Amino acid sequence: MKAAVVQSAGQTPVFAEFNTPAASTDENLIVVTASAISQVVKSRASGAHYSSGSQFPFVVGIDGVGRLDDGRRVYFILPTAPYGSMAEMAVVRSHQCIVLPDALDDITAAAIANPGMSSWAAYSERAQLKPGETVLINGATGTAGRLAVQIAQYLGAAKVIATGRNTESLKDLEALGADVIIPLTGDRSALEDAFREQFASGVDVVIDYLWGDSAESLLICAAKAGKDAVPIRYVQIGSISGPEISLPGAVLRSSAITLMGSGIGSIALDRLVNATAELLHATVPGNFKIAHKVVPLSEVENAWPLDDSNRRTVFKVKGGA
Structure with missing residues (x-):
């Protein structure tokens, strides 16, 4: 063959x-x-x-x-x-x-299954997203991130925050359901101010496709948001910005952050297949x-x-x- x-x-x-x-x-x-x-x-x-x-x-x-x-x-x-x-x-x-x-159709199913499953499984299996919660997607301008925005809305998220480097692509996400967009460009201090503002309002779930510097900033800002902030389930999916981060231990000791990963190995295969089946059956009704x-x-x-x-x-x- x-x-x-x-x-x-x-x-x-x-x-x-x-x-x-x-x-x-x-x-x-x-x-x-x-x-x-x-x-x-x-x-x-x-x-x-x-x-x-x-x-x-x-x-x-x-x-x-x-x-x-x-x-x-x-x-x-x-x-x-x-x-x-x-x-x-x-x-x-x-x-x-x-x-x-x-x-x-075959082509759409082949195109959407892997990138769509990455967020569907992260939401349903790892973060256990509930309707009415707020989701922040770090790195939302790629194919997987754009689907993560749409799927968050479909699963009932009340507010979707999207980050990314490409400002033009970020604007397109508003049409797909993003309520807030944060460009990962310019001064780090200004970026962290934008993160802190969102965490102060309450973020329930973070889906991270980037890792690297932006993940460091997100985790530190989440920890500094204060004891009254909503506990955060932080799900690491990809490492486009780098495989490692430097994270002070105090970030986890001083906050209600649950840090976890989602991928092959972190979810039992039968549950991963089930999550993919749910995604594929939702693709047409959800107009993904x-x-x-x-x-x-x-x-x-x-x-x-x-x-x-x-x-x-x-x-x-x-x-x-």
Whole structure:
């Protein structure tokens, strides 16, 4: 079969022949129709992600959309190694497949599942967001962050605060439901004043895609907001601004901040699959929007370095709907 194959760590995937998989008794053999690039996929392909394997060559891709033998359309996650989702065929454990609603097309499902799941799982599984609460999304201008704004509203958040470096993209978030936007630009003192103002009014949940300097400022400002401030559930999802922060221990001792992460490993797989199913069934009713472009899988080598956080690259494999 044809697939996007990584021959060794750090190499760009190439469109090449790979052995056709065979399913065991607890697996489904899936004819893949669509699969998208994500930060996790790129990191695993490079060998840098904490969940990366050491087996080469392998087919890239951790999730996708396809058809079962009986014709049902499914979204699937974590194919059995060395087979990935960016191939004509994939093998996946049965409980890692989600039957798609009829109204949701293959391309949209492939585009929205991974970035949408990142915030849906963080809200529902980690932060346990309740209707009427206030959410702050740190790094809301990428595809995942924009979905986080929409999903927070859908799940009943009363107020959504969005931060980001791109001021033009931040303005667009107001149309998606952001009530307050905070540019991560300019003087740090002015930025921290803006953070303190929001925390003084009450922030229940922080969803952080950036980490780095802005996370340091957010946590310190949250702690300084005072004892009357609302306890905060701070969920770290991504590290675009850097893998480490410097945080005084007094920040956690002097405040009611619960600091946690959300990702592969922090949530049991069955609950992660369930969260993704909830997202996919809410996509059409919630009218969730995601920017994406469709590229034939045969062009994976050229498309790979051009992918960015503003628009998802979805590979069309076998005539997806």
